[in-house]
Amino acid sequence: MCGIIGYIGKDNSVKHLIEGLRALEYRGYDSAGVAFFDKENALMRVKAEGRLANVEAKLANVPEAAGSHCGIGHTRWATHGAPSDTNSHPHGTAALQIVHNGIIENHVELKAELVALGYTFESDTDTEIAAKLLDYYYKQESNAPDAISRLTGRLRGSYALGILFEVEPNKIYAVRKDSPLIIGIGKGENFIASDITAILRSTRDYYQLEEGELATVTADSIEISCNGKQIVKERKTALWDVEAAERGGYAHFMLKEIHEEPEAMIKTLRPRIKDMLPDFSDEKLDTSALAKVERLHIVACGTAMHAGLIARGLFESLARIPVEVEIASEFRYNDPIIDESDLVIIISQSGETADSLAALRLAKEKGAHTLAIVNVTGSSIAREADSVLYTLAGPEIAVASTKAYTVQTSLLSLLAVECAMLRGRINESAARELVTELYERAPKAVAEMIDRADEVKAIAEEIKTCEDLFFIGRGADYYLSSEGSLKLKEISYIHSEAYAAGELKHGTISLVVPGIPVIALCTVPSLIEKMGSNIREVTARGANAIAVSFKDVPEANKTVIIPTIDPRLAFLPAVTVLQLLAYYTSVARGCDVDKPRNLAKSVTVE
Secondary structure, three states: OOEEEEEEEOOOHHHHHHHHHHHHHHHOOOEEEEEEEOOOOOEEEEEEEOOHHHHHHHHOOOHHHHHOOEEEEEEEOOOOOOOOOOOOOOEEOOOEEEEEEEEEOOHHHHHHHHHHOOOOOOOOOHHHHHHHHHHHHHHHHOOHHHHHHHHHHHOOEEEEEEEEEOOOOOOEEEEEEEOOOEEEEOOOEEEEEOOHHHOOOOOOEEEEOOOOOEEEEOOOOEEEEEOOEEOOOOOEEOOOOHHHHOOOOOOOHHHHHHHOHHHHHHHHHHHHEEOOEEOOHHHOOOHHHHHOOOEEEEEEOHHHHHHHHHHHHHHHHHHOOOEEEEEHHHHOOOOOOOOOOEEEEEEEOOOOOHHHHHHHHHHHHOOOEEEEEEOOOOOHHHHHOOEEEEOOOOOOOOOOOOHHHHHHHHHHHHHHHHHHHHOOOOOHHHHHHHHHHHHHHHHHHHHHHHHOHHHHHHHHHHHOOOOEEEEEEOOHHHHHHHHHHHHHHHHHOOEEEEEEHHHHHHOHHHHOOOOOEEEEEEOOHHHHHHHHHHHHHHHOOOOEEEEEEOOOOOOOOEEEEOOOOOHHHOHHHHHHHHHHHHHHHHHHOOOOOOOOOOOOOOOOOO
16 A cells, blocks of 8 residues: 655655655555665654655755665555654664555564563554564674565565665665565666656666565665575566656546546557457467356456446356456455356456455465456566456556546456357357447547536536435446446545445435435436336435436436447446546545545555
């Protein structure tokens, strides 16, 4: 969840740390801090509760920061201890400072040991415990790599650590387990970072640090070892450039990313389509296995899980294969029934989602084939899955996911068509027709809804003062309602719930009061008549019903009409409406669109 950055080189390190932390704030923004060596090689620390600007304000009064050549920084999503100056990272002692992303699960027993050894603690964090345990081992070993090895041998949980030792002002140490960390490769300067976006202004080249590997980084060298043995790493180059990770004139990253959806859909689909039929051969994906799979499990969290629900409808209706969609945080604890005949699809934008990674490992233990659908090349889930399909969305910075959902559902739709063909459920003609709609019509339909954003903005103005709201739908529209509700609540802070429309009358309709908005999704032709009845049920009780459909819905107070498209793909322009509604409602309420409270983009803790 948290963001880590480190710089060593000829330039001012604090400048690079702040620049990197600004790019990493989507990973957490409860507090931030930096530790650095000044020009006299004294180890200093500055940190503050709140946004990065608070640290910058403090640094303005620290002239020593101008002469720094080496440092580490951190932006925090609070787990242990409330956001505060004291709980902010870095943590350490006179001998060392560390920054940490992850959770140390055995922190209580480690703290008891350290207290018995005479250590005292200022913060409520598990990170300070790790720092002081490292201090203890360093005093015994007088050797940084050995002390770090002893530390990591004691830690249970997940961590990515960036470490400075007071006696080594020309080195940064980095180590990881279950939390992402890369080593950026520059010229006369090098970096550590949680994410490539933090260093794109300086370099696109990096090494991916693997589990248990220790990196020793100087301005001119990078040494990576495992269990004391040096190893040679593959040099990687990011596909993204710095412009892709910046706002580009848009008011917010979320709005920019919604506008990028049509192009992202085409980029993701183009390499997998030949003669308007699915073709995954370039990715060495053995799709023939789909013909023999007895059951699919789709496992994901949040928005990715909602993408899985859309995919469930397509796989079941097109390929007639049973699909279970499961929340990753529950999957591993429910003793799932999986065997070698099953395929488990793990969906994650970041490829580092802790719950999804744990689910992947469990599925592999049970013998199932695993397929990852992720956006980040070389991420943990991508590396550990048996097969991987990358969505080519480019960086998504806003915490509320938009284009990731669109490309995930687009790719899953194409995979469902492939599965249906392999299982003999549809012929080439029918498949080609649907793929043409997906590749040619759907991006245009999404673009058309973006061009008509003012219609949605007007509705946002209507609902901006509401504190409660319902989304309803049937079939695929219910799955879509779940995503629309999540998007609205996470960035506008309006209490919102999604319901299968037919279930309202079984209790929840008691909450419908005059004036409450009800967003009714009506894109499944066979269910529109039923939806009309459900809309009448809420309008009879004074609700302000707003429909989203191919045509006017007379039972509703207002209808947003989406472009004509194959109804099986109607979720694509419809979700654009819901994303825009969440965005403009958040703006109208004066919320921080890209950085909603209590949330972070990359969820690397359970």
